[in-house]
Amino acid sequence: MTAPGAIDVSPEKKSTDTFDPGATWRLHPQVALRPEPFGALLYHFGTRKLSFLKNTVIVGVVRSLGDHESVRAALRAHGVDETAERPYLRALRTLADSHMIVPA
Template sequence: MAFDPALPYRLHPKVALRPERFGALAYSYDTRRLSLLRDLDLVAVVGALADAPSAADALAAVPAAKRPAVERALARLVETGFVQPC
């Protein structure tokens, strides 16, 4: 699935986030995959997705200079199934 920032997204219901000093660990109980989220801004965006009307709204809290990198990481989480559209 292609990532569209205009759409609303949420963390997949079978994915757990565990906060770490470097960011967070995301574990999918469905696929048994583990993903490292090594950026605190990315962790904040993933946590805000469920309450935001769109991914772009959740990304608005990220500093403009970092936004493209966080958006690419979020798109990768959508591709791998850790994050899904609502």
């Protein structure tokens, strides 16, 4: 059972969440982002998962997600247009599935 206000990060919960690029997302409060020459490392202190961001554009997008009304708005703010967004959306969906990012 999850405490009120807490986010369920159990494996059962992961499969039922839907990533909506038209919604606002943010880094999970238990996730630390550490810049690296190749991009960044994300570490989730709750699940103890580690993820790698492999370029600086996705790092900027992830850092600014909560500052934009949607994922797509964050992508546009970082110069990623509709024709180039597919790999970024796939990466962000993976981060959502692993609860590195959560709905705002």
